[in-house]
Amino acid sequence: MRQPKSWNKFGLPSVVGAVLMTAIPSPAAEDVVGRRQADMKAMAAAAKTISGMFKDPESYKAVEFRLAADTIRDRSGGILSGHFASEDADPQSKARPNIPEERDRFDRIANDLRGYAAALDVAAEQNPGPMPASMRMKPGEAMGGGPLGTHIRNEQELSAMPAEHVFHLMIQTCTTCHARFRME
Numbered sequence: 001m002r003q004p005k006s007w008n009k010f011g012l013p014s015v016v017g018a019v020l021m022t023a024i025p026s027p028a029a030e031d032v033v034g035r036r037q038a039d040m041k042a043m044a045a046a047a048k049t050i051s052g053m054f055k056d057p058e059s060y061k062a063v064e065f066r067l068a069a070d071t072i073r074d075r076s077g078g079i080l081s082g083h084f085a086s087e088d089a090d091p092q093s094k095a096r097p098n099i100p101e102e103r104d105r106f107d108r109i110a111n112d113l114r115g116y117a118a119a120l121d122v123a124a125e126q127n128p129g130p131m132p133a134s135m136r137m138k139p140g141e142a143m144g145g146g147p148l149g150t151h152i153r154n155e156q157e158l159s160a161m162p163a164e165h166v167f168h169l170m171i172q173t174c175t176t177c178h179a180r181f182r183m184e
Contacts, residue, residue: 033092036083039075046071047171050120053131054164060131062124069120072170077114081107084181094183102180109177115158116170123163135163 046068053060084099084106099106123135158166178184 031092032083032086033090036080039080039083043072043075043174047167047174050167051171054136054167057131057136062128066121066124069117069124073114073117073121076117077111080110080113096181096183099181106177106181109173109180113170113173113177115155116166116173119155119158119166120163120170122159123166127163137162137164137168 049068050065053065084095127135
């Protein structure tokens, strides 16, 4: 039996497409816990990169600093909140079950993290050469923040403080989130 012309035009590609779609997992089918753990590991590595540059200012490279800040920025905020949107308990998860009950607080912390990372990106953009003293905290300067999570509410406040201070606030935000929403 002869196939109609439309089969040659649409049939075979449609069948091949359907087979490929069932063989390749979609992003929705991926493991949410695995994705968020991968994002958390990437953010931790990025924070370690930034921390190393503050510990040894001679190692500062604006491009690497900025890439690290962007890694955190791009995985926090709504992305981070979205990783915890499901209320289903997963045995692989280290998240406490209180996130849905405290959704507003969790989302605020995720957005604060994003804001701090964005401010670090700006600092690197504005300081392409060696790390200037203006990016560093002065000896004895109070850090603010704390494990209970005070946060800076606007970009103007963030841009007025040294990038190292912003970094410490960002790390305190991580600590606050883990203390409140992570099982250990």
